[in-house]
Amino acid sequence: MKILVADDHPLFRDALELSVRQAWPDAEIGCIGSLLELPAASVPADGIPATLIRYDLIVLDWRMPGAEGSNPIAVLRQSGIQGPVAVVTGAEDALTALEVLRCGAEAFLPKTTPRRVLAQALRLVAEGGSFVPKCVALDLLHMTDLSLDIDEADEGDSPSLEGEGAPSSPLTDREQQVLSMLATGATNKEIGRHLSLQEVTVKLHTRRILRKLGARNRTDAVRRAQQAGLLSRSLDEASP
Secondary structure (H helix, E strand, O other): OOEEEEEOOOHHHHHHHHHHHHOOOEEEEEOOOOOOEEEEEHEEOEEOOOOOOEEEEEEOOOOOOOOOOOOHHHHHHHHHOOEEEEEEEEOOHHHHHHHHHOOOOOEEEEEOOOHHHHHHHHHHOOOOOOOOHHHHHHHHHHHHHHHHHHHOHHHHHHOOOOOOOOOOOOOOHHHHHHHHHHOOOHHHHHHHHOOOOOOHHHHHHHHHHHHHOOOOOHHHHHHHHHHHHHHHHHHHHHOO
16 A cells, blocks of 8 residues: 655644554555655656656645646646545635546545544545545535526626625635736636636636625626725735
């Protein structure tokens, strides 16, 4: 059994390693705090992996040093690292889960997952299965319905709430990033490329921004954000 644990927080990485060792006492376990520490034999030569390294399980944090401008799973694959991926992340929202699964992970696990459940989920992934917490799965089903609505209706049909100013609920960091790019007039494809997001994920973020700001469309959202003082804060957030 060969396992890779990748997390940039030393204490949590140690806890993950302990959980993995308890589940697989005889496993060969490698631990890294940055994707720049990937095994030297797997470094690509001329864009083509010189060596393919196969793991039985990869336990991966989602926001990792060394993955700037891309997603960490893509960095692993480009480096010749193969194997099923269980993403264990501090994020708990369905949008991040959607991004993680679309990028090829077999499991999405918030870091608040109880240790016993985490161990069972990791074992399931190592045996060829997949795992998403029930609450996240239900949110993903809701998002699927919402994405269909977005594709079938124009954003200009979004209802405008009475009054202007602060959003009905705080914008997430990712929504702040998307908002800053909306202000530049960037398209969904351009925003997705810049933030390493799927286009449908950008649409969902945009829809949530419109709802929170009570905006009719993107232009109205930018105007309301400026009036609420949100845009100046988000301009510094426009990098992945």
